[in-house]
Amino acid sequence: MIDGRVNVSKECDFMKVKTILVPIFLLFLVLCLKSNVSTAAEVSTMERLDYWDITKEYTVAEQDVTYHTYLSKDKKESWIFKADLLNKEKMLDIIIPQKIENAPVVRLGYSADLYQGEEAAWPQNLFGVTMFDYCDADSRPTLEILNVKSVVMPDTIREMGSCTFGAMGNLKYIHLSDKLTSLKNGTFFGSKDIKKIDFPAKFKVEAANVFGYCDGLPGLAHETKYLKNDTLTFSGNMVINQTEKTLIQVMPDTKKITIPKSVKWIEPTAFKNTSIKTLKVSKKNKYFAVHKRCLNRKAEKELVYVFGKGSTLTLSKKIKQISEDVVVTKTKLKKLIISHKVKLYNNWKKPFVKNNKKIKIYYRGKRVK
Numbered sequence: 001m002i003d004g005r006v007n008v009s010k011e012c013d014f015m016k017v018k019t020i021l022v023p024i025f026l027l028f029l030v031l032c033l034k035s036n037v038s039t040a041a042e043v044s045t046m047e048r049l050d051y052w053d054i055t056k057e058y059t060v061a062e063q064d065v066t067y068h069t070y071l072s073k074d075k076k077e078s079w080i081f082k083a084d085l086l087n088k089e090k091m092l093d094i095i096i097p098q099k100i101e102n103a104p105v106v107r108l109g110y111s112a113d114l115y116q117g118e119e120a121a122w123p124q125n126l127f128g129v130t131m132f133d134y135c136d137a138d139s140r141p142t143l144e145i146l147n148v149k150s151v152v153m154p155d156t157i158r159e160m161g162s163c164t165f166g167a168m169g170n171l172k173y174i175h176l177s178d179k180l181t182s183l184k185n186g187t188f189f190g191s192k193d194i195k196k197i198d199f200p201a202k203f204k205v206e207a208a209n210v211f212g213y214c215d216g217l218p219g220l221a222h223e224t225k226y227l228k229n230d231t232l233t234f235s236g237n238m239v240i241n242q243t244e245k246t247l248i249q250v251m252p253d254t255k256k257i258t259i260p261k262s263v264k265w266i267e268p269t270a271f272k273n274t275s276i277k278t279l280k281v282s283k284k285n286k287y288f289a290v291h292k293r294c295l296n297r298k299a300e301k302e303l304v305y306v307f308g309k310g311s312t313l314t315l316s317k318k319i320k321q322i323s324e325d326v327v328v329t330k331t332k333l334k335k336l337i338i339s340h341k342v343k344l345y346n347n348w349k350k351p352f353v354k355n356n357k358k359i360k361i362y363y364r365g366k367r368v369k
Helices: 011-036 117-121 218-223 350-354
Strands: 052-062 065-072 078-085 092-095 103-108 148-152 173-175 196-198 202-205 230-235 238-241 246-250 256-259 278-281 288-291 294-297 302-306 312-314 335-338 360-363
Touching: 065 103, 218 238, 218 246, 278 288
Parallel strands: 078 103, 092 148, 148 173, 173 196, 256 278, 312 335, 335 360
Antiparallel strands: 052 065, 065 078, 202 230, 230 238, 238 246, 288 294, 294 302
């Protein structure tokens, strides 16, 4: 049913896989989660189980989805902890309800406190997929091919559990609540098909691997691997680490961006999977400039990114360095002319040839060994 799914039909196979997974995935993902919520003083009110009346579960069916919900003890807020898909054939665009039993939905997803023993050790995503069952030996989740294409959540939600949208195949787009201020452990872990996320304007990454193995957003997947408590901002389809003044992700469907004055560094992974047509840099930015479809670092005169349309490109004469980390938009270049001022090093052709197999490159200078 699922490619790469761990076979647990035989007890011996199950134990072998479990032996591999426990020291890798559990130590890396789950223990990080528990360390983040080790004391009641470190968690919000709505994260504490005693805030909720878990003696009565409410179920509400909307748009081919059944939502399982608890209300707060004062019945003023609600928590959707699980959702069941009723339609297994239709591809769904899910809009999470704003209220359950007339109480605004403020929390979404898994909580280890609801489970006992070994069940508590393996987080589930919103649709009940247990992360242990969908991980292979190198800790990459194999995907549950759910018929969910997009999810839009209401702006009432202030808290999400770990792995809420993890290990989901087909999921390409998510709109997050503007009230979210942090993203926790494994929120999107392994959902490799995600191409666009509408973020709140300002948020924090509280734990590692929030975007682990999100291949569609390689910048976020790479840069948030080790981040903790860094403040990220979302503006103009860009995610910027304000703590380090680094542009870490441009959304793949973006056609036009302006790099703000605050950005001091751009990670190469930020531009992967993009096809930007128009790129500008704030006049107040001291570190980057654009000239002839080329984004470059001013001080080093180094090429960073090639964008826009056109089969022929004469590289800007302001550029003197080309590295293998350059990202070239999928522009179907056929001809590239490089000034004699540029110093060429090993593997400098790689980014140009990767997406433009028939390109002809004309170089006017001498190669540096």
